[in-house]
Amino acid sequence: MELKDKLISSYVAFENGVDINSDIHEIRSKALQNFEDLGFPTKKLEAWKYTSLNAVLKEDYSIFPKAETAIELADVKKYFIHDIDTYKIVFIDGKYSSFLSETTHDNMDICLLSSALTKPKYKAVIENYFNKIAKQDNLTSLNTAFANEGAYIYIPKNVEVEKPIQIINFTTGAENATMLQPRNLIVAERNSHVQIIERHQSLTDNAALTNSVTEIFVDTHANVDYYKIQNDNINASLVDNTFVEQQKEGICSVHTFSFGGNITRNNLNFYQKGEHIDSILKGITIIEGKQHVDHHTLVHHIEPNCESHQDYKGIYSDRSTGVFNGKVIVEKEAQKTNAYQQNNNVLISDKATINAKPQLEIFADDVKCSHGCTIGQLDDQALFYMQQRGIPKKEANALLMYAFANTVLESVKIPEVKKRITNIIADKLGVDIGFDL
Amino acid sequence: MLKIENLHAQIEDKSILKGLNLEVKAGEIHAIMGPNGAGKSTLASVIAGKEEYEMTAGSMELNGEDISELAPEERAHAGVFLSFQYPVEIPGVTVTNFVKTSINESRKAQGLEDMPAKEMLQKIREKSELLEIDRKFLSRSLNEGFSGGEKKRNEIFQMAMLEPKLAILDETDSGLDIDALRIVSNGVNKLKSKDNAVIVITHYQRLLNYITPDFVHVLHDGKIVKTGDASLALELEAKGYDWIKEEVNG
Numbered sequence: 001m002e003l004k005d006k007l008i009s010s011y012v013a014f015e016n017g018v019d020i021n022s023d024i025h026e027i028r029s030k031a032l033q034n035f036e037d038l039g040f041p042t043k044k045l046e047a048w049k050y051t052s053l054n055a056v057l058k059e060d061y062s063i064f065p066k067a068e069t070a071i072e073l074a075d076v077k078k079y080f081i082h083d084i085d086t087y088k089i090v091f092i093d094g095k096y097s098s099f100l101s102e103t104t105h106d107n108m109d110i111c112l113l114s115s116a117l118t119k120p121k122y123k124a125v126i127e128n129y130f131n132k133i134a135k136q137d138n139l140t141s142l143n144t145a146f147a148n149e150g151a152y153i154y155i156p157k158n159v160e161v162e163k164p165i166q167i168i169n170f171t172t173g174a175e176n177a178t179m180l181q182p183r184n185l186i187v188a189e190r191n192s193h194v195q196i197i198e199r200h201q202s203l204t205d206n207a208a209l210t211n212s213v214t215e216i217f218v219d220t221h222a223n224v225d226y227y228k229i230q231n232d233n234i235n236a237s238l239v240d241n242t243f244v245e246q247q248k249e250g251i252c253s254v255h256t257f258s259f260g261g262n263i264t265r266n267n268l269n270f271y272q273k274g275e276h277i278d279s280i281l282k283g284i285t286i287i288e289g290k291q292h293v294d295h296h297t298l299v300h301h302i303e304p305n306c307e308s309h310q311d312y313k314g315i316y317s318d319r320s321t322g323v324f325n326g327k328v329i330v331e332k333e334a335q336k337t338n339a340y341q342q343n344n345n346v347l348i349s350d351k352a353t354i355n356a357k358p359q360l361e362i363f364a365d366d367v368k369c370s371h372g373c374t375i376g377q378l379d380d381q382a383l384f385y386m387q388q389r390g391i392p393k394k395e396a397n398a399l400l401m402y403a404f405a406n407t408v409l410e411s412v413k414i415p416e417v418k419k420r421i422t423n424i425i426a427d428k429l430g431v432d433i434g435f436d437l
Numbered sequence: 438m439l440k441i442e443n444l445h446a447q448i449e450d451k452s453i454l455k456g457l458n459l460e461v462k463a464g465e466i467h468a469i470m471g472p473n474g475a476g477k478s479t480l481a482s483v484i485a486g487k488e489e490y491e492m493t494a495g496s497m498e499l500n501g502e503d504i505s506e507l508a509p510e511e512r513a514h515a516g517v518f519l520s521f522q523y524p525v526e527i528p529g530v531t532v533t534n535f536v537k538t539s540i541n542e543s544r545k546a547q548g549l550e551d552m553p554a555k556e557m558l559q560k561i562r563e564k565s566e567l568l569e570i571d572r573k574f575l576s577r578s579l580n581e582g583f584s585g586g587e588k589k590r591n592e593i594f595q596m597a598m599l600e601p602k603l604a605i606l607d608e609t610d611s612g613l614d615i616d617a618l619r620i621v622s623n624g625v626n627k628l629k630s631k632d633n634a635v636i637v638i639t640h641y642q643r644l645l646n647y648i649t650p651d652f653v654h655v656l657h658d659g660k661i662v663k664t665g666d667a668s669l670a671l672e673l674e675a676k677g678y679d680w681i682k683e684e685v686n687g
Contacts, residue, residue: 380489385525387509388485388518389535389595390543396510399538403529403578 003057003179004039007142008032010063018148024117027131031144038138050323050355051265051294056237059207061179063146065093069172071203073100079201080166084416086197087165089151093172094180096149100168109154110165113183116152125154129187133215133243133271140241140267143181143213150183150214157190157219164195164414169212171236173204184214188222188250195225195414202236214242218250220274226254227417231424232261234289239265248274255412256283257421258293259428269298270308272334277306284405284421285314285322286428294323301334301364310341313405316352327359328369335364341371346378346404398429438463438634439484439603444495446483453479455659456495461603464631468645468670469638471656472678477638478522480656481607485519486512499603514546516602520592520609527579532591533561535579536598543599564597568624585612593624600628605636610644622647642674655681 001009011032018025040057041048069092080088087110090100096112103111109122116122117130131147134140151167171178180200188194202208218224230238238261244252258264270279285293299308314322324343345354358371378400386396402425412418426432439461446454453476461467471477483490484497486509497505504512527535541551552560565575568590580588589609596604606625610618625648629635637648645653645667653670655663657678662685663669673681 379525382525382527384485384487384509385521386527386535386539388513388521389539390510390513390546390599391538392510392542393508395538395542399530400527403527406529 003061006061007063008036011145013064014146019118022118024126024130028145028147031141034136034141035138035145038141041138047296047325050321051263051292053263056207056209056263059177059209061177061207061209062175063179065095065175065178068095069093069174070099071170071172076100076170076201076203079168079170079199081164081197081414081416081420084414085163087161087163088168089165090168090170091149091182092170093174093178094149094169094182108156108159108161109152111152113150113152113185114148116185117148122152122154125187129215129217130185131215133217133245134213134241135243135269139211139239140213143183143211143241146181147183147213150185152184153186153194153196155188155192155194155222157192159189160193161195164197167196167198169200169210171200171202171204171208171210173202173206173208175206177207177209180208180210180212182210182212184212186214186216186224188216188218188224190219191221192219193223195227197227197229197414197417199229200232200236200238202233205233205235208232208236210236210238212238212240214240216242216244216252218244218246218252220247221249222247223250224252225413226252227412227414228254228256228266229420230257230261230264231259234260234262234291236261237263239267241267242269244270244279246270246272246274246277246279249276250274251278251280253280253282253411255408256295257424258283258285258287259424260287261291261293263292263294265294265296267296269300271300272302272306272308275303275305277303279306279308280411281308281310281312282408282411283312284408284425285312285316286401286405286425287320287322288317289320290318291320292322294325296323296325296327298327299329299339301328301330301337301339304333304335304337306334307338308340310343311408312343313408314343314345314354315348315401315404316345316354317348319349319351321352322354324354324356324373325359326357326371328361328371330362330364330367330369332363335366337364337367337369339367339369343373344404345375346401347375348378395431398426398431401425401429438500440496440498441484442496444483444497445493446479446490447493448479448490452493453490453659454483457656457660459654459661461634461636463634465652466629466635466637466648466650468650468653469636469656469661470640470642470653470670470673472682473640475656476659477640477656478607481519481605481638484512484605485509485517510542511546514543518596518599518601518604520589520596520604520606522608522611524580524588524592526581526583528581530579531576532579532594533575536561536595539595540598560598564594567597567627568594569620570594586614586617589613590617590621593621597624597628601633603634603636604628605638607638608640609637610639610641618644618647642670645670657681657685
């Protein structure tokens with residue numbers, strides 16, 4: 001059976017586990033209809049021209065894991081940022097793991113979407129925010145149709161969350177192939193501050209497909225920093241759909257570190273709904289083999305006096321392929337917008353490919369919009385220079401690549417995250433240099 | 438220290454060095470002068486081991502060991518230092534960290550542990566003072582946005598840190614104002630000892646007022662065509678290179 005048919009036919013089973021008379025289920029049912037009409041994206045769609053899910057969709061995925069699988073903390077500790085104290089919301093094959101998690105309801109809610117969707121206490125927030133900015137496209141609709149579990153983070157006004165929150169989705173591979181659809185909702189009320197780290201990690205070589213949706217609301221003068229660490233194993237694919245709505249003076253940064261996985265597609269969308277907003281979108285992609293990473297970003301400047309900063313660096317080896325499609329829309333009312341977009345790529349091998357497409361749609365006349373896109377190789381002169389100073393070619397290469405990506409790392413605010421990313425990069429480049437630049 | 442015999446080298450089938458002989462002993466300073474296109478920078482690159490240049494004949498020994506097949510970093514570990522005519526900008530790597538990496542990679546190659554942080558800092562302080570380098574300068578990205586003079590001074594700073602056996606200064610005077618020239622030359626002179634050697638490659642005599650060579654060689658069309666003492670440099674300054682060409686051709 002095709003995956004689409006399988007998903008639709010198993011919907012009845014899904015409905016057994018949720019309240020089908022709720023408003024939420026109304027939203028889900030509509031979304032299912034939407035997905036049924038649209039189906040999975042194909043390369044015929046402009047937005048999917050360079051990314052094909054065909055091979056990934058052929059796997060016979062288990063949609064509801066049959067058994068709960070326990071995992072030992074010692075086995076998975078390395079996937080956490082464990083050298084600092086954090087809140088943790090951890091899922092194993094889509095099921096909440098209270099054992100690995102550390103949640104709170106003390107002055108804020110850092111917990112599960114499944115309970116937020118059903119308990120009266122959260123009704124107002126859910127009504128105001130759930131599925132309000134998620135697109136109605138095929139994969140987001142599919143996620144919405146099955147939306148039930150994920151992280152729920154609600155930070156009331158003036159609260160500064162004292163430690164970062166980690167959202168981790170493990171796939172155990174207990175089934176032959178697993179499909180997961182986590183759904184996260186994050187609301188940062190006026191003048192609050194929160195830092196979030198998200199990771200998807202498959203623990204075996206069995207195929208895994210994750211279709212994730214995250215909605216982030218950043219209220220007036222609130223500050224949200226979001227870090228996505230994508231370093232999954234080669235049989236795990238991810239479609240990440242993230243939607244950010246910012247109000248007046250809100251600041252939100254999303255850093256996406258794409259180092260592993262089979263096919264990784266990041267759909268990152270920012271909507272600016274007030275003045276003096278700053279949106280920061282940054283990413284480092286370092287891939288090899290036949291890996292594929294696709295960044296589709298959108299920044300929608302709707303109000304005047306706002307800024308957006310995009311900086312994506314990519315290093316592609318072997319036959320790996322990358323896509324960067326950065327769309328910036330500046331509405332007629334959005335005067336004095338300052339939109340910056342930078343996308344630099346290095347192709348290490350002749351067989352690697354990058355498809356880069358900056359897309360600017362500017363309807364206002366008093367704006368500053370800049371974009372730069374480069375595709376090149378590592379500088380031979382610089383390599384020789386470093387070798388001449390005694391740095392072996394491999395290390396010199398690594399240092400150059402690290403330096404190339406460093407503009408993105410500079411803005412990472414959690415030192416332990418920066419250290420982790422640095423270690424992953426050193427590991428990927430096969431060097432043992434403490435890049436302490 | 439360095440012994441080059443009958444060196445032939447080419448780049449992309451274009452022959453540049455055509456039978457060059459040069460012997461540099463420990464404690465000596467050699468100047469290599471010559472008109473543009475004579476092959477001066479090529480000689481520097483070939484000694485340092487730049488891959489684009491192919492050595493087609495001859496031999497090249499450092500302290501009795503053949504270095505012609507060594508990778509650039511191996512030559513650096515053996516004690517060869519090249520101060521670049523155009524130092525490369527490396528954004529994202531600070532001067533300090535580059536120098537640290539550089540020193541520790543060389544130590545690693547010699548089977549030594551990393552230099553202790555305290556010792557490293559002490560050395561950085563000492564050498565930056567020698568070259569009158571502002572401490573702030575050391576935390577900037579390597580050569581990025583540096584003026585021509587700053588780049589050259591930074592090269593000599595690295596040389597001071599690495600303490601090479603053989604230093605080749607390729608057009609180190611270009612882009613230097615008179616003060617910077619004095620500082621750089623002073624640095625080189627202080628680093629000079631009976632155990633190391635310096636090759637100064639220059640188009641003009643100016644630098645040689647500060648760094649006095651024991652030998653001056655004139656390079657023309659890929660060969661050393663004339664060798665003399667420091668007075669030869671003055672003669673070249675006064676008369677230009679045409680008479681040498683005539684002497685060679687005539």
